[in-house]
Amino acid sequence: MKKAISSLLVLGLVFSTSYSVKAATAGTSTRLYGKGRVQTAAKIAGESWNGAWKTSKKAVIAPAGDKNLVDALAVSPLAYKLNAPILLNDQKDSISADTLKELKSRAISKVYIATGQGVISDKAVKQLQDLNITVERLGGKNRFETAQNIYNAYKNNGGKIDTIALVSPNALADALSISSTAASEGMPILLTNTEGTDICNDSVSALNSADTIYAVGGTGVIKDELIGKLDADRLGGNDRFETNNEVLKAFAARGKFKFDKVYLANGLNNHLVDALTGSVLAAQSKSPVVLVNDDINSSTAEMLKDNVTKATKVVGFGGNAVINDKIMKRADTIVAGISGDGGATKPDDNKDNTNKPDNNPNNLHVIEVK
Template sequence: MSYDTLIDDRVVSTTRLSGSSRYSTAVSISKQGFEKSDQVVIARGDSFPDALAGVPYAYKLNAPILLTNGSELPSDTINEIKRLEAKKVTILGGEAAVSTSVERYIKNTLKLSVERIAGTDRFETAVKINEKLTPTKNQAILVYGYNFPDALSIASYAAKNGIPIYLTDKETIPSITFNSIKSYKQTIIVGGTAVITNKVADKVNNPSRIGGKNRYDTAAKIYSSLMSPYNSDHVFFGNGNGFADSLTGSVLAAKYSAPLLLVEKDKLPSETSNVISKEMYYGYILGGEAVITNGLASEIKKQLMEAK
């Protein structure tokens, strides 16, 4: 659903991209950004680790990220793969995340080629995904591997600029991660010292940290420090307490060169409100009313208008 208002001969709009579930929301996002796509990336819809590093790779493939549960491909996802006329599916994560039955269905019933990118854990999976990238800068991004907000906040920027996203623990950097990330001359660390300590930062080359007092502030600081002055009139809003809609929305945000800002279900945090700017005309609400209420969607529209 879209709500439009004309200001200074330009339309200010908010569009909700949603479905009855996270799986169908991913489909709505895919339909917004892709008429057809030879490739599709599949990630587990109820578990985030394997998908955290996947957005830059999906963007490189010009492919949407669609979601599955562990053992069965949802009908909404199946129908979207068919609509896209995809020829190949890339599964992110091992068999514990996405079962072989899903892989067999794609191969045998949908008659598509399948590639699975997986490591022994979330850290190695991220490394293996990043090996598929062709970085455009001698730069890497390091995020905390046991939570999702920081990775999602920077995903569209990383994707648009071809920068790999690596995962780390709080106090130590896994050897598999270190051995790969050390080849980059500069590392952007996302999140404060409460999620990634200076002990980890000291291990990587030329670290610079973007961190706020909370997840909303970190997302706002990513926009302010990396994506401003604004080169897009689009902006995406995702619930900071859930990963699925923002994960699938990040690929679309990258296509629009747009930031993804975080909100609560029914509240616009001041950190987010403060970076809404006059250049933002087209707002996208990721998820249904159970994720971001209509009241908050109206408040976002009001803020976009008042910024002009």
């Protein structure tokens, strides 16, 4: 049981679908990719709509820009609860053509927008409403209010609230490491303050009512003092890739993954949106999402060897420019039971470290898509 939370205050939280089909790599692994992150998101969403969610008429739209990703960090559990794939939008005053095409082709009747008017404006909302699509905006005045709005919507739609994932708004990769599991296990995501020392006033009641809290991230982003106040279980390592491994290892040990599939996503900041849009697809099959850089973390490779079978399918989110063929081949060798060339990634000396907050923590409403 958790300790009661008394006086915790707040200080202030792509995968492209060129409408191409899955493209096979040199081994048995495949990719979901297209020309850009917006198209990739539509491709991934199509996998969900063509599979378990054939009858769903709902979708979530999240901002495509890297600097605005923080707004949508907490949306995966709600999207999964609603059977609503996550699409992306890279414009402020209109809906991206590929996203609009997907919404029309699926006859979507309701859209949830996981950001504020400064990123996706009411003018863009009207474009959806003119198509007789009902729109519910989840975005608030800042990332913390947005996360709370998402939590409230999740709870109001019958979501479980006995287990909560707590993440830092400055460690996006950590939040995305837990996203697919949080979705499949019914685990809403809430935020610490920017210093990782406290929580929002609005979150106190939610955290008090939870039986279990997982704090995702190292001591650099969520402080030990806060862990103690919440009686939380930390899942964190020295960098984002070690934290990803700790999350995967913990839930693999609890039997929460089936390992029929393993998804790979680029773990660097300029590609993290792919892990967001892919999180609900991975959740549908209770599959892990492994964050990679120029290779697979050595500890994660060992965890995979302990859990995959030769029937496991490896799927990469993105083309060769996002996840290179070396990584796909490395994953193939792990599944095949071959040791590979031993080039797995080691902890990266605080480069892109989860113990170091991400840059521009307060920049919520800037459209930046490359």
